[in-house]
Amino acid sequence: MLQITTIRENKEDVVKRLELKNVKNAAALIEQVLEIDNRRKAIQKQGDDTKAEANATARQIGDLMKSGQKAEAEVLKTKTTELKNREKELDEQLQSTEKEMHDLLVTLPNTPHLSVPPGTSATDNAVVFEHGSIPKLHDKALPHWELTAKYDIIDFELGVKLSGAGFPVYKGKGARLQRALINFFLDKATAAGYREIQPPIVVNEDSGYGTGQLPDKEGQMYHVGVDNLYLIPTAEVPITNIYRDVILKEEELPIKNCGYTPCFRREAGSYGKDVRGLNRLHQFDKVEIVQIAHPDKSYEVLEDMRNYVASLLTELELPFRTLKLCGGDMSFASALTYDMEVYSAAQQRWLEVSSVSNFETFQTNRLKCRYRNDKGKTQLAHSLNGSALALPRIVAALLENNQTENGIRIPKVLVPYCGFDTIQ
RNA sequence: GGAGAAAUGGCAGAGUGGUCGAUUGCGGCAGUCUUGAAAACUGUUGAACCGCGAGGUUCCGGGGGUUCGAAUCCCUCUUUCUCCGCCA
Structure with missing residues (x-):
């Protein structure tokens, strides 16, 4: 499987090489990979931020419980329910986006060495x-x-x-x-x-x-x-x-x-x-x-x-x-x-x-x-x-x-x- | 196949619900000391993703669940060990 970092950093080169292996629509496929990758990154960022907030809240609740401030802790608990729902939703999105990318990447053959002769058979x-x-x-x-x-x-x-x-x-x-x-x-x-x-x-x-x-x-x-x-x-x-x-x-x-x-x-x-x-x-x-x-x-x-x-x-x-x-x-x-x-x-x-x-x-x-x-x-x-x-x-x-x-x-x-x- | 126990960082081995990515030892790396080496001492030492960076997230055999919060509790799968049975 090709590395996503390689594709990101050497887009034109990858396309050229895939064409040497007679991949149809190589340029379009690579564009699609990069589009999914960008989507993936954005979703991950959102998810990570949500998790960071949930983690911080859980820590706060712990501190409040320790110091006996039960009522305040309960208030925060309702907040985490909302965070958890968002977390779950983003996790699912991330998973399906990752799968989408993986499914596309596994269809791409290895990029040939540039000394490979062109040809079809x-x-x-x-x-x-x-x-x-x-x-x-x-x-x-x-x-x-x-x-x-x-x-x-x-x-x-x-x-x-x-x-x-x-x-x-x-x-x-x-x-x-x-x-x-x-x-x-x-x-x-x-x-x-x-x-x-x-x-x-x-x-x-x-x-x-x-x-x-x-x-x-x-x-x-x-x-x-x-x-x-x-x-x-x-x-x-x-x-x-x-x-x-x-x-x-x-x-x-x-x-x-x-x-x-x-x-x-x-x-x-x-x-x-x-x-x-x-x-x-x-x-x-x-x-x-x-x-x-x-x-x-x-x-x-x-x-x-x-x-x-x-x-x-x-x-x-x-x-x-x-x-x-x-x-x-x-x-x-x-x-x-x-x-x-x-x-x-x-x-x-x-x-x-x-x-x-x-x-x-x-x-x-x-x-x-x-x-x-x-x-x-x-x-x-x-x-x-x-x-x-x-x-x-x-x-x-x-x-x-x-x-x-x-x-x-x-x-x-x-x-x-x-x-x-x-x-x- | 039956009964029981266990799975934590390169290895050994703590940790039974709240700064635990994880005490400690060994090993590795860097330094101090030394003519050099060893010893001793000091520091450092997992992986992946996002981010210019600060930093954030995930991972304690795999998957799922409980909880505001899980290495720690529950379910399930896999593997390993001990005993019994069978057997090249």
């Missing part, structure tokens, strides 16, 4: 980095959903039997490859200075709200109704919420955490080849990296994070490219996002395997995650996160790109983790 994203060459496959090369069946390593039908579409069962070397990737990613992240976290994979409403899944994207998450808990769509949710309602010391920044969790996504409304095989699942594994950073340093941190993710892909010997997302393709909460895509040679398409974003204060404003600066004032920190990495599409690309007529070759870095170098 994925075709406007800017390719900022490419690595590796697209592999040439042999004539009988198969897409990964056929390879997994051929080698009996991932069973989609069995998942349908147990749970439904989008819940594959990993078997034998397929399961071992999953475990290998998780361990490889966690070891790398730890070596890069991230502290490993094992969070809960169901979270409460407050947490869902803190990172922005609630109230809007409720349909994206599985909901455990009886306990009113949500299955996490990403480890970002619990790991970032660690810092909800926390005031950090400036010297603690940046805070680097990582964690492996299964992720659950309902993802209604997609069909066809986009969701075939491992391309899109309801449950998948992911290692996430999360940083809480100083506002002056968060863009350095973002570059650092995307270089880190690139290094993982390089080690896995996967051809990939880095996109800087355009205003129209970025997520609601992000100020700047890099997507990393690997090339899946049998499908002959790019698959998004990581998204690295700087949210600036958009999440921390909701989370109330602050640090104390050198002047002793509390300020919102910046939050960032990235996948490092999401497994299924990595597996898809590994299987497809490394297939030979004699089996699938495991990249060198994973062999110690797998305990085998080929899937036959």
